[in-house]
Amino acid sequence: MSSILETKGLTKSFGAITAAANINVTINEKEIVGVIGSNGAGKTTFINMVTGYLKPTGGSILFRGRDITGFSPRQVTRTGICRSFQVAQLFPELTTLENMLVAHAMLSKKRLGMQAPMKSQTNIDTAMAALSGYEIESYADAPVATLPQGIRKLLDIAMAMASGPDLLLLDEPTSGVAIEEKFGLMDTVMEAVKRSGAASLFVEHDMEIVSRYATRVIAFYDGHIIADGPTEEALNNPEVREYIVGSELHLQKPEDDQNAEN
Amino acid sequence: MDTLLVILIDGIVYSSWLFIVAAGLTLVYGVMKILNMAHGSLYAIGAYSAASMVGWYFTNGYVPWASYLVFLAAAILAGAFAGLLIERGLLRVMYGRDEVVMILVTYGVLLILEDVIKLLWGVEAYFAYQPYSLVGRTKLLGITFANYDFVLIAAAVVIGAMLWAGLNRTIQGKLLRAVIHDRDISMAMGINVKRTFFVTFVLGSALGALAGGLTAPALSVVPGIGIEVGILAFAVVVIGGLGSVGGAAVGALMVGIARAIAVHTYPQVELFVIYGVMAMVLVVRPQGLFVSTVARKI
Amino acid sequence: MLKTDNTSRNLCIAFVLLLLVGLILPNWLAFLTTIALAKAMVVVGLVMLMRAGLVSFGQGLYYCLGGYTVGIAGQHLGITDAVGILFVSAFIAGCLAALLGLLLCRYREIFFAMLTLAFSMILYGVLVKTSELGSTDGFNVAKVTLLGWQPSPGQLSLVVYSLACLVAFLTAFFMHRYYQSGMGFAGEAVRENEIRVEYLGVSPQRVVFIKYVLAAMLAAVGGSITAMIAGHVDPEMAYWTTSGEFVFVALLGGTGHVVAAFIGAFLFEVIRTIAFDLAPYTWQMILGTTLLLVIFFLPKGLWSLLKAKKVGGNNV
Ligand SMILES: Nc1ncnc2c1ncn2[C@@H]1O[C@H](COP(=O)(O)OP(=O)(O)O)[C@@H](O)[C@H]1O
Ligand SMILES: [Mg+2]
Numbered sequence: 091m092s093s094i095l096e097t098k099g100l101t102k103s104f105g106a107i108t109a110a111a112n113i114n115v116t117i118n119e120k121e122i123v124g125v126i127g128s129n130g131a132g133k134t135t136f137i138n139m140v141t142g143y144l145k146p147t148g149g150s151i152l153f154r155g156r157d158i159t160g161f162s163p164r165q166v167t168r169t170g171i172c173r174s175f176q177v178a179q180l181f182p183e184l185t186t187l188e189n190m191l192v193a194h195a196m197l198s199k200k201r202l203g204m205q206a207p208m209k210s211q212t213n214i215d216t217a218m219a220a221l222s223g224y225e226i227e228s229y230a231d232a233p234v235a236t237l238p239q240g241i242r243k244l245l246d247i248a249m250a251m252a253s254g255p256d257l258l259l260l261d262e263p264t265s266g267v268a269i270e271e272k273f274g275l276m277d278t279v280m281e282a283v284k285r286s287g288a289a290s291l292f293v294e295h296d297m298e299i300v301s302r303y304a305t306r307v308i309a310f311y312d313g314h315i316i317a318d319g320p321t322e323e324a325l326n327n328p329e330v331r332e333y334i335v336g337s338e339l340h341l342q343k344p345e346d347d348q349n350a351e352n
Numbered sequence: 353m354d355t356l357l358v359i360l361i362d363g364i365v366y367s368s369w370l371f372i373v374a375a376g377l378t379l380v381y382g383v384m385k386i387l388n389m390a391h392g393s394l395y396a397i398g399a400y401s402a403a404s405m406v407g408w409y410f411t412n413g414y415v416p417w418a419s420y421l422v423f424l425a426a427a428i429l430a431g432a433f434a435g436l437l438i439e440r441g442l443l444r445v446m447y448g449r450d451e452v453v454m455i456l457v458t459y460g461v462l463l464i465l466e467d468v469i470k471l472l473w474g475v476e477a478y479f480a481y482q483p484y485s486l487v488g489r490t491k492l493l494g495i496t497f498a499n500y501d502f503v504l505i506a507a508a509v510v511i512g513a514m515l516w517a518g519l520n521r522t523i524q525g526k527l528l529r530a531v532i533h534d535r536d537i538s539m540a541m542g543i544n545v546k547r548t549f550f551v552t553f554v555l556g557s558a559l560g561a562l563a564g565g566l567t568a569p570a571l572s573v574v575p576g577i578g579i580e581v582g583i584l585a586f587a588v589v590v591i592g593g594l595g596s597v598g599g600a601a602v603g604a605l606m607v608g609i610a611r612a613i614a615v616h617t618y619p620q621v622e623l624f625v626i627y628g629v630m631a632m633v634l635v636v637r638p639q640g641l642f643v644s645t646v647a648r649k650i
Numbered sequence: 651m652l653k654t655d656n657t658s659r660n661l662c663i664a665f666v667l668l669l670l671v672g673l674i675l676p677n678w679l680a681f682l683t684t685i686a687l688a689k690a691m692v693v694v695g696l697v698m699l700m701r702a703g704l705v706s707f708g709q710g711l712y713y714c715l716g717g718y719t720v721g722i723a724g725q726h727l728g729i730t731d732a733v734g735i736l737f738v739s740a741f742i743a744g745c746l747a748a749l750l751g752l753l754l755c756r757y758r759e760i761f762f763a764m765l766t767l768a769f770s771m772i773l774y775g776v777l778v779k780t781s782e783l784g785s786t787d788g789f790n791v792a793k794v795t796l797l798g799w800q801p802s803p804g805q806l807s808l809v810v811y812s813l814a815c816l817v818a819f820l821t822a823f824f825m826h827r828y829y830q831s832g833m834g835f836a837g838e839a840v841r842e843n844e845i846r847v848e849y850l851g852v853s854p855q856r857v858v859f860i861k862y863v864l865a866a867m868l869a870a871v872g873g874s875i876t877a878m879i880a881g882h883v884d885p886e887m888a889y890w891t892t893s894g895e896f897v898f899v900a901l902l903g904g905t906g907h908v909v910a911a912f913i914g915a916f917l918f919e920v921i922r923t924i925a926f927d928l929a930p931y932t933w934q935m936i937l938g939t940t941l942l943l944v945i946f947f948l949p950k951g952l953w954s955l956l957k958a959k960k961v962g963g964n965n966v
Pocket of ligand 2: 133134135176
């Protein structure tokens, strides 16, 4: 197995708070990794650092052996890492289709045209095909602001995947989604990921979902990694049981149910 | 040496005046997130009210020293009243709109007020020099200064101190600061934000008008005086950081001194200097000197 | 799925009609229309910025720059060719905007508005104190020529009018296509969510920068045409109230369609002319009231009225 992402001693502090300390993670080609950890454990901070939204205080990030530490999100995207967001980051006043069209236009290798119409038939066909890959094509003409949470999350992921990345980081794909819809959503997403051949990492609070989709689990606690290994093994790790799973199994509450408006 | 003294005094006088105008503007922005383009018009209303009051007062030959009380009260009342009308009649129905839209709303108010002022006071110049000459002049190291300038400085200090004490030492002030800090949480904690807005706007308007009233004796009051002032006050407020009263003081000092230096050394660049200072500050500190940025959490 | 878009065809028709009408328009109306077209150029640029969520309170900077370019070129350099000057002033404005844009593209919302305003006030301050350029009074500009031909004073206004129509037509034609393009939508994307734009591999700063430069060039062309038809320039063109007027017009028309800016500009000139005639002391009040009414009742501008009608018509 060859690794595509490797972080070495990744650290982030906000003033006195250490949000992530000495994070060493390796992700291999086509792997599906689940990340668990209670609120404030540093999971989002980790994803933010890998994708360039936050500058690490220390440590380095290697993507396919290349040092991408200090890259901007833009550059990280261009190198082949994409992410979704805890709160879907969309263009609320545009329609679902327009969101997808913009994603395609921006991620394509060509420059953004100033005269060629974005809504050409070919572009629309590509975008509609992408939407159907996530089973949201029926919402194509609805403004995003009117979409239900689950559809927004799917669109968020579909837009990230539009570039055909090698690695997809999903920050709580099921947060804000009704419990009975979570499995359906994850099925759709994981299928699409498998089709694309990308490796993926997803943050999840629901252990049932984690054990169903992940082949490997990384557990965060208070900015540290306390377990990293095959799913069964990691979930049965005594520390993980004490700090994360035990409480998680009772309290499956999404950590951020803020509206996606902002 | 002489020029230095003149620059210093001139600069401080101008700064004081700027601070009084800017204080109301920044207070209103801090609490309501409305950058009031019509602030200059409120200044003009204060100036006109004060000037007409001075005219009436001295024609009737009342005790000259008491004129200060009367014309400043007239300015404050006129400003407060105009503020009350604007808040109750217009802003109230516009709350919750985008900050930039609110700029345009107040721009509309500015257009209207400019004509209202012309309708009420005509287009002739008003002079209200009596309070200015009343306090006389002082010779300092061979240079003559109008004492009224020192009155302005004193007024700025008093107003600044009162604002500071009001915001930091009274319950109402603390509530205001809570609203400035986080409007949503304040509302959730049961602070009556609507009422806070109302009080703030009236107070801010009265401060703007007071600045106009204080200036009236020092110059001729003519149509359009508010337009220039309003925009100057913006520069000051933006330098200090929108919503920060302390920032307004520092911004006023920077602009005031920079302008005085320009006026006494190379007058061609006067306006250039004022906006140049603002542009430079924004380059270095995009949110102004006394406000810090918060990155969005995702 | 694709709706047929007749805008390009309609624009061509409107252009030909405007040219023909120009032959019979009374002088004052031709003047008013030219000014409206010129200002609409500025507003089109402003609308482009507004679609990206940015309101510039300083487009007067480039408007004035364009005007003074005409004046200086004619009066001091002996260059009077109308078309040539338009290119020169767009170029100069583009260069200045590229310089300022490097800084401005990092700012948003109120700070963008205030900083643009500051820059225009700097130009105003410089012009007011420059006696060589007439200080506050400005100066008269030389009459323009067209490809070596010197129109007689009687013909001049028709020539400038036609030129304004042509420039406006080209602007509207290409800007309409621009709005539908990837770069056009990038503006809306920046307005809606910059973080997403970053994560789509595009720099929001770059998008803003490009738009700012384009808007500046349009404003300069508008200022040049104004100078040609008015025969006079003064620092007032850079004063913030002039910039405020452009924002007003943009709001009046709306940002929904490129034509909205032209409708807005024309209506604005008409309202102002009438208000000024009927009520010389209260015309600003009338304008201010109109502005407030538009903000309150038509937050998307007059264009939303037209659009609502059109949709209704189709349903019948
Ligand atoms: N921008 C920030 N500024 C200050 N503290 C932050 C910031 N982002 C995250 N933190 C802190 O870092 C810690 C980890 O946060 P986060 O990575 O969001 O946790 P998780 O996603 O695991 O719930 C928390 O204590 C949080 O408050
Ligand atoms: Mg998180």
